[in-house]
Amino acid sequence: MQDNSVTKTAKLTIDGKEFDLPIYSPTLGPDVIDVRKLYAQANVFTYDPGFTSTAATDSSITFIDGDKGELLHRGYPIDQLAEKSHFLEVCYLLLYGALPTALELDDFESRVTSHTMLHEQMMYLFRGFRRDAHPMAIMVGVVGAMSAFYHDSTDITDPWQREVASIRLIAKMPTIAAMAYKYSVGQPFVYPRNNLDYASNFLQMCFSVPAEDYEVNPILSRAMDRIFTLHADHEQNASTSTVRLASSSGANPFACIAAGIACLWGPAHGGANQACLEMLREIGTVDKIPEYIARAKDKNDPFRLMGFGHRVYKNFDPRAKVMKQSADEVLDLLGIHDNPTLQVAKELEKIALSDPYFIEKKLYPNVDFYSGIILDAMGFPTSMFTPIFAVARTVGWISQWKEMIEDPAMKIGRPRQLYCGATARDYVDVENR
Numbered sequence: 001m002q003d004n005s006v007t008k009t010a011k012l013t014i015d016g017k018e019f020d021l022p023i024y025s026p027t028l029g030p031d032v033i034d035v036r037k038l039y040a041q042a043n044v045f046t047y048d049p050g051f052t053s054t055a056a057t058d059s060s061i062t063f064i065d066g067d068k069g070e071l072l073h074r075g076y077p078i079d080q081l082a083e084k085s086h087f088l089e090v091c092y093l094l095l096y097g098a099l100p101t102a103l104e105l106d107d108f109e110s111r112v113t114s115h116t117m118l119h120e121q122m123m124y125l126f127r128g129f130r131r132d133a134h135p136m137a138i139m140v141g142v143v144g145a146m147s148a149f150y151h152d153s154t155d156i157t158d159p160w161q162r163e164v165a166s167i168r169l170i171a172k173m174p175t176i177a178a179m180a181y182k183y184s185v186g187q188p189f190v191y192p193r194n195n196l197d198y199a200s201n202f203l204q205m206c207f208s209v210p211a212e213d214y215e216v217n218p219i220l221s222r223a224m225d226r227i228f229t230l231h232a233d234h235e236q237n238a239s240t241s242t243v244r245l246a247s248s249s250g251a252n253p254f255a256c257i258a259a260g261i262a263c264l265w266g267p268a269h270g271g272a273n274q275a276c277l278e279m280l281r282e283i284g285t286v287d288k289i290p291e292y293i294a295r296a297k298d299k300n301d302p303f304r305l306m307g308f309g310h311r312v313y314k315n316f317d318p319r320a321k322v323m324k325q326s327a328d329e330v331l332d333l334l335g336i337h338d339n340p341t342l343q344v345a346k347e348l349e350k351i352a353l354s355d356p357y358f359i360e361k362k363l364y365p366n367v368d369f370y371s372g373i374i375l376d377a378m379g380f381p382t383s384m385f386t387p388i389f390a391v392a393r394t395v396g397w398i399s400q401w402k403e404m405i406e407d408p409a410m411k412i413g414r415p416r417q418l419y420c421g422a423t424a425r426d427y428v429d430v431e432n433r
């Protein structure tokens, strides 16, 4: 953040002593108070568990207006990108900051495509896992293990190596996710086919078998591409912040992305798509909805309506709107007209949106509310939902990582704490305790 973006100053008074804190005005969003010098000047820390009011970085990649329900990538609204663009073009936009020309896009696509295969020796890693391992567990391990295979792209001080690592991750993630799936169902791994587009290639690696011909349905491939596009980046969320923090020590990129995958797995984050479909199935029929709504509102019940609520959106998640439309298209194409899960989802949405508890707390459906229905209709088991999110989010993690590494002001991330433990005391020998 440049000093010339200081527009105002905040005054903080502690014990009658006044401190001036610079305020920055971003291009979009609320002003930000700079507290970096506060500890040195006033000997106090700020306290903000969960980062609810703290900007951990400046960034030019993605912007969310939670009240309006707006998501912009490099300034472009997500609904326009979902409708008019496609995943690899959005990857280019996120990574390099501008929409590509036709020539640039062609070059980028061919660079990604030429990296889709995995080092053959990595197959042995998969075989070391139990067949019933969750595909996210396999992905954490295999992506981390890329550090052991691609030594020529782990020097983060070399821009060329950073570029190769970025392309490799975007290109290989679908292959890794598809292999994790194939391994879990006991089918042979399917190699990538570079004559297919990114989404179609992923579908064929998941669903084709050597014994039969497989043709990718273009509408399913379009829906897959849209799911990737809608999940591509989401500014400083938990997994992205994990990648940034891990990388701030100078760690190698593959290990840092594995850390992001681990964070994404949790049900409050990327794991919500699996949890949401499982919840919709558990509800089962429309008449059971009030029981679950009551549980969600009960302070003594830890149950939450999965696919509802968001730290930043206090309005409709713009991704959920596009996802809902895609769900209708995909089910229509597949001739699924009375899908009970979709019926429960639509009714649940209606009831929750008119319930004072959800209205008051501004809990709206998020991206995960409808994505599971589409993925389920395509034939994916629920355990693959979060790995698919990871495939899509890789470009976001990489773009944010790249932005951080290229920032000359980069510092190792080191939060402080409000210590509430014991004060200094003397060690007591075991026989005297």
Ligand code: CMC
Pocket (backbone or CB within 6 Å): 234, 237, 267, 268, 269, 270, 271, 272, 296, 297, 303, 304, 305, 306, 307, 308, 309, 310, 311, 312, 361, 363, 366, 367, 368
């Ligand atoms: N169902 C019922 N009550 C909820 C829900 C929900 N899904 N979400 C939040 N609340 C309530 C919560 O109990 C709290 O009430 P009170 O103020 O009375 O204590 C209030 O709303 C605020 O919740 P919070 O936990 O302080 O909000 P947060 O910003 O820390 O959490 C969240 C955001 C997404 C973790 C949370 O809404 C949640 O657990 N949702 C369900 C999981 C989910 O769908 N996650 C996917 C998020 S979108 C994909 C992604 O980004 O990965």
